[in-house]
Amino acid sequence: MIGAQILIECLKREGVEAIFGYPGGQVLPIFDKLYDADFLKFILVRHEQGAAHAADGYSRATGRVGVCLATSGPGATNLTTGIATAYMDSIPMVAITGQVKTFLIGNDAFQEADVTGVTRPITKHNYLVKDVQDLARIVREAFYIASTGRPGPVLIDIPSDIQMRDAEFIWPEKVDIRGYKPTFFGHPGQVKKAAKIIAQAKKPILYIGGGVITSGASGVLRELAQKLNCPVTMTMMGLGGFPGTHKLSLGMLGMHGTAYANHAIMDADVIIAVGARFDDRVTGRLDAFAPTAKIIHIDIDPASISKNVRVDVPVVGDAKNILGELLEQIKNVPDTSEWLKTIDSWRKKSPLKYKDDGKIKPQYVIEELYALTKGEAIITTEVGQNQMWACQWYKYNHPRTYISSGGLGTMGFGFPAAMGAKVGCPDKSVIDIAGDGSIQMNIQELGTCVANKINVKVVILNNGYLGMVRQWQELFYKKRYSYVNITSPDFVKLAESYGAVGIRVTKKEEVRPALEKALSLDNTVFVDCHIEQEENVYPMVPAGEALNRMIEGLA
Amino acid sequence: MRHTISVLVENKFGVLARIAGLFSARGYNIASLAVSETMDPAISYMTIVVEAEDEKILEQIKKQLNKLIDVISVTDFTKREHVDRELVLVKVSYSGKEKAKLENLLNKYVAKIVQHTSDSAIIEAVGDQHQIRQLLETLAQFGIKELVRTGRLVMA
Numbered sequence: 001m002i003g004a005q006i007l008i009e010c011l012k013r014e015g016v017e018a019i020f021g022y023p024g025g026q027v028l029p030i031f032d033k034l035y036d037a038d039f040l041k042f043i044l045v046r047h048e049q050g051a052a053h054a055a056d057g058y059s060r061a062t063g064r065v066g067v068c069l070a071t072s073g074p075g076a077t078n079l080t081t082g083i084a085t086a087y088m089d090s091i092p093m094v095a096i097t098g099q100v101k102t103f104l105i106g107n108d109a110f111q112e113a114d115v116t117g118v119t120r121p122i123t124k125h126n127y128l129v130k131d132v133q134d135l136a137r138i139v140r141e142a143f144y145i146a147s148t149g150r151p152g153p154v155l156i157d158i159p160s161d162i163q164m165r166d167a168e169f170i171w172p173e174k175v176d177i178r179g180y181k182p183t184f185f186g187h188p189g190q191v192k193k194a195a196k197i198i199a200q201a202k203k204p205i206l207y208i209g210g211g212v213i214t215s216g217a218s219g220v221l222r223e224l225a226q227k228l229n230c231p232v233t234m235t236m237m238g239l240g241g242f243p244g245t246h247k248l249s250l251g252m253l254g255m256h257g258t259a260y261a262n263h264a265i266m267d268a269d270v271i272i273a274v275g276a277r278f279d280d281r282v283t284g285r286l287d288a289f290a291p292t293a294k295i296i297h298i299d300i301d302p303a304s305i306s307k308n309v310r311v312d313v314p315v316v317g318d319a320k321n322i323l324g325e326l327l328e329q330i331k332n333v334p335d336t337s338e339w340l341k342t343i344d345s346w347r348k349k350s351p352l353k354y355k356d357d358g359k360i361k362p363q364y365v366i367e368e369l370y371a372l373t374k375g376e377a378i379i380t381t382e383v384g385q386n387q388m389w390a391c392q393w394y395k396y397n398h399p400r401t402y403i404s405s406g407g408l409g410t411m412g413f414g415f416p417a418a419m420g421a422k423v424g425c426p427d428k429s430v431i432d433i434a435g436d437g438s439i440q441m442n443i444q445e446l447g448t449c450v451a452n453k454i455n456v457k458v459v460i461l462n463n464g465y466l467g468m469v470r471q472w473q474e475l476f477y478k479k480r481y482s483y484v485n486i487t488s489p490d491f492v493k494l495a496e497s498y499g500a501v502g503i504r505v506t507k508k509e510e511v512r513p514a515l516e517k518a519l520s521l522d523n524t525v526f527v528d529c530h531i532e533q534e535e536n537v538y539p540m541v542p543a544g545e546a547l548n549r550m551i552e553g554l555a
Numbered sequence: 556m557r558h559t560i561s562v563l564v565e566n567k568f569g570v571l572a573r574i575a576g577l578f579s580a581r582g583y584n585i586a587s588l589a590v591s592e593t594m595d596p597a598i599s600y601m602t603i604v605v606e607a608e609d610e611k612i613l614e615q616i617k618k619q620l621n622k623l624i625d626v627i628s629v630t631d632f633t634k635r636e637h638v639d640r641e642l643v644l645v646k647v648s649y650s651g652k653e654k655a656k657l658e659n660l661l662n663k664y665v666a667k668i669v670q671h672t673s674d675s676a677i678i679e680a681v682g683d684q685h686q687i688r689q690l691l692e693t694l695a696q697f698g699i700k701e702l703v704r705t706g707r708l709v710m711a
Contacts, residue, residue, distance in 0.1 A: 116569060120576055125624045128569070145624060179565060179627045303618035 003132045004029035004163040007096070008037050010139035013171060016040055016067050018058060018423050020051040024071020025111060026098030029163035043423060043452055046444035048075050050416040052082020052095065053442065057417030059091050060403045061378055062424035063216070065147050066093045072100055073111030076157070077118065081410060083153045084122040088407025089237060090210060092151035094142050095123075101161040102130060115157045124152030132165040137172050144175040149182030150301040151214060182300065186315040186322035194272075194296045194313045195329035201270035203339045204230045207253065210237030210406070211275015211299060213399040217320035218242065221274065224327050229336045231343055233261040235276050236391055239402040244395035245375070250343065251352075254282040255541045256388040259350035259550055262541070264343050265290055266548045273297045275319045278308040279407070288546035298322050350539070350552060352392050359532045360508050362386070362461045366393035366433065368512050369459060372519060377429040378403060378421050382414040382438030384468035386461045388537040390433040412441025418456040419449055429457070429519060436462040436488045446498040449524040457518045458526045460491060463533045471536045475551070491528040500524040557586065558613055559604050559632040559639065559709055565625040566592060566599040574626070577619050578605060581612055587641075587706035598627065604707050630711075637711040639683050643690075643704040644669075647697035649676040657697065664690050675700060 001009070007030060011019070018041045023031045034042055045051040048070040055066030066086075070079050076097040086093045100109040116128045125145050127138045135158070142154040198204060212221055218241050225232050225248050232242045233250040242249055253261035262284075265271060271293045276282070283289040289309060297304075297311040298319055305314040315322050354363040366389055369377075375395050380403040381387040387404055396402045403421055405413040418432040432439075439460050449456055461467075470484040492502030501523050505514045511529065518525040538553030564570045571590065578585055587604040607613040620629045632639075649657060649671065657676065661667060666680035680690055684707065691699070 117572070120569075120573060121580060177624060180624045301622070303615065303622055307615060 001167065001169045002029065002163065003135055003158065003165050003167065004033045006132070006135050006167065006169050007139060007158070007163070008033045009169055010136055010171070011067070012037070012039050014065070014139070014143045016065075018043060019067045019069050020045055020054040020058070020420060021069030022048050022051060022071070022075060024075045024098060026072040026100060026160040027069065027075075027163075029160060030069070030096075030098070030158075041423065043419075043448060043454075045416070046447045047442065048078035049081050049412070050419070050442050050445045050448065052079045052093075053085065053410075053413050053416035054420030054423070054445075055093050055095070056082060056086045056091050057380060057403055057420030058424040059086075059093055059420075060417070061400055061421035061430075063400065064092075064424070065143055066091070066420060067096070068093070069096045071098045071111065072115070073113045075111075076115040077113055080118060080122065083119055083155065085405050085408045085410045085413060086153040087122045087124065089405065090151050090214060091153065092146040093153040094146050095153055095155040097155060097157050098163070099128065099157045099159040102159045103161070105159065115155065119155050122153070123155050126155040126157065128157045129159065129162050132162050132167040135162065135167070136170055140172050141175055141177060145177075145180065149180070183302075183316050184318045184321060186298070186317040186325055188325070190313060190315045191322060191325045191329055194315055195326055197270055197294050197296060197313060198228065198272065198326070198330060199332040199334060201334045202336070203268045204228060204270040204272065204334060204336065205264050205268040206230050206232040206242075206272045206274065207235075207265060207276055208232060208238040208241050208274045209235040209276025210241075211319050212238055212241035213275075215275065215300070215319040216399075217274070217323050218399045220320055220323045220327060222246075224323055227327065227330065228333055229340065230272075231264055231340065233257070233265060235279070235282055235406070236404060237406045238276060239391060240396035240399045243397040245397055252391050254547070255284070255543075256392065256537050256539065258352055258392070259539050259552065260343055260346035262539075262547045262550060263346045266546070267342075268293045271295045273299070274323065275299060277304045280308070283308060284541050284547035284549075285545055354535075358508060360505065360511060360529055362389045362463075362529075362531045362535055363393045364508070365459065365461060365511055365515075365529050365531065366390060369431065369433075369515055370394045372512070372515050373429055373431070377401070377431050378418075378425060380404065380414040380418040380421060380430065380432045382432070382434045383409045383411045384435050384438060384466065385471065385535075385537050386433050386435040386438065386467075388468075389461070392537075411438040415439060415442050415456070415458060416445045418458070419445055419454050422454045422456050431457045431459060434458050434460045435467060436460055436464065437466045437486050440486075440488065443494070446495065446500055446524065450499040455522060455524050457524070459515070459518075460526060460528045461531050462488065462491070462528055463531050463535065464488075465533060468537070470534070474534070474536070475540075476542070491526050495524070495526040500526060502526045502528065505529045556607065556633075557604060558607055559602065559637075559707060560617065560620075561630045561632065561709060562601045562603065562620060563593070563627040564599050564601060565627070566597050567625060570599070570625045571601075573623055574601065574603070574620065577616050581616065583607060583612075583616070587704075589706035589708055602706065602708055632709045632711060635711050637709050639707050639709045640681055641684065641687050641704055641707050643680050643687055643702065645678045645680065645691065645694055645699055646675050646701040647678065647694050647699055648674060649697055650674060653697070660693055666690060
């Protein structure tokens with residue numbers, strides 16, 4: 001069997017159902033074998049970056065390993081932004097790239113790039129296949145490494161002569177890598193210590209991140225929160241890990257988090273961090289963060305522990321297992337009623353709010369979208385104001401329903417990610433909440449959506465600005481708006497020219513009918529909402545400030 | 556402060572680049588590096604000496620080293636009792652007249668002349684970091700023309 005066929009056999013055994021990719025000279029043997037691979041759906045994108053984001057979105061929506069494929073050189077380098085995005089957010093993904101023939105490597109051959117070199121710092125691991133006999137083992141290891149421990153992208157670079165070389169196909173049943181043994185169960189002593197601290201807490205808070213979603217810990221987390229009567233705040237990556245409509249939910253914390261979540265974490269006496277990494281967007285000024293709290297940190301990655309914030313009780317392992325162990329250990333439940341009352345007073349004093357002045361407010365658009373979808377859609381976002389409003393104004397009740405580039409903050413992520421999510425979850429409504437800037441970064445994927453009947457909806461919050469940068473220039477650079485005006489094409493005509501549907505919304509009363517129509521159509525739809533141009537995202541913690549020094553915006 | 560870290564790794568291409576990358580990405584220079592096969596040819600042993608002001612960053616580097624798939628184990632010798640050795644070859648200016656003086660001097664060290672010409676001698680020396688430093692300071696009077704060193708090896 002030739003290498004290309006071995007690769008396809010491996011993908012079949014890994015249960016791969018969809019690949020996002022683009023052909024080219026050094027992957028011709030693979031594409032020849034894909035021609036007969038009926039078990040999977042190949043989605044031909046319009047740009048390799050779209051393929052990487054789509055594989056990522058597919059993975060985030062389904063929990064399975066997303067797969068993308070590109071040729072050598074520019075094909076592979078175009079994947080890199082998508083790979084880095086997945087890496088920063090710990091998303092399991094396998095990227096397969098063609099490489100020039102082994103004897104040409106390092107020769108400046110046509111479309112050659114040192115792709116394992118380029119992707120070394122943005123992959124969990126990568127491989128250059130130099131012997132076809134290793135291929136099956138490498139593919140097996142790649143899927144295993146990508147999906148276990150703290151997940152992440154793995155790249156396999158396959159020279160085209162390896163793809164054509166013959167070898168016996170031997171599927172390794174087991175994976176055994178001596179340098180890679182992720183920890184699954186928490187140390188019992190540490191769990192006991194954590195349980196003891198929690199039992200004595202008066203003002204506990206659960207601070208949860210993407211790890212809760214990755215490990216499938218939402219159910220047990222909810223049990224724990226309810227048993228302890230403990231408020232829960234989420235990082236952006238943790239949205240959906242705990243129901244946003246639950247009375248114990250404080251919504252998102254951090255730079256654009258709710259005021260009450262930020263006050264609560266600053267005032268807490270015990271912080272139970274689960275699958276979160278104390279990112280600078282979450283903690284604000286580090287030396288002022290949660291000064292009186294004891295911190296319990298549950299994370300599968302030992303390198304995340306005490307990286308930014310000193311931790312009192314680290315527990316390394318899988319969040320679902322550890323929360324289960326904690327739930328069993330905790331016998332005495334703290335009385336949190338006073339604490340919840342305090343939080344409620346913050347909630348009443350500083351709710352999320354915006355001024356309804358008859359213009360189209362982005363917050364209103366998202367509220368309407370939430371109402372129409374009953375909170376059951378999968379929402380993806382781009383990056384910037386659109387992303388923050390989507391965090392604040394849509395309530396996520398299920399894991400894997402909020403999909404956004406958290407760590408890397410990649411503009412142009414949301415649309416191809418929505419495409420991937422829709423391929424993985426064809427029965428769900430998938431909506432990209434976009435800005436007029438971000439959507440133009442991967443707008444070419446309209447072609448992919450229409451050609452493959454991947455019906456995603458894109459709600460463009462069009463304010464004519466790169467809004468988040470403009471907001472910073474307004475607040476911190478004396479309104480010197482430096483290159484943040486951005487022009488757009490006629491999104492309606494553009495959508496139509498691709499065979500999709502475009503709807504323009506310029507009045508508040510048009511918002512709801514437009515969204516209704518978009519959701520009902522069996523096509524990809526762009527809803528171009530001309531929103532209030534200089535609306536800001538509030539509350540906001542200025543960079544480098546303590547978390548409770550928020551700019552609240554409205555009086 | 557100088558830190559000495561040893562890393563047991565898979566003996567494969569690309570592994571050194573991964574490890575070096577963790578240091579370079581944080582702007583840390585590797586002061587010395589020794590790599591070779593172990594008794595098991597599939598495994599290599601690396602000894603890395605690095606200057607690190609911030610212990611927290613070094614701690615992070617060690618954790619990241621441990622996370623690399625090709626890394627089997629990481630040991631930090633900095634705060635542990637250990638033996639360290641380095642081999643150096645030094646070429647000094649020298650004329651036959653000074654032979655006795657030079658040999659006398661070398662007697663205090665694990666060092667010997669391994670080759671000489673009419674105007675220079677190559678000296679081989681083994682020792683820990685203090686001994687090597689002392690030796691080099693002493694040899695300076697002869698004029699050091701060339702110097703190569705293996706990098707530090709440690710064992711505990």
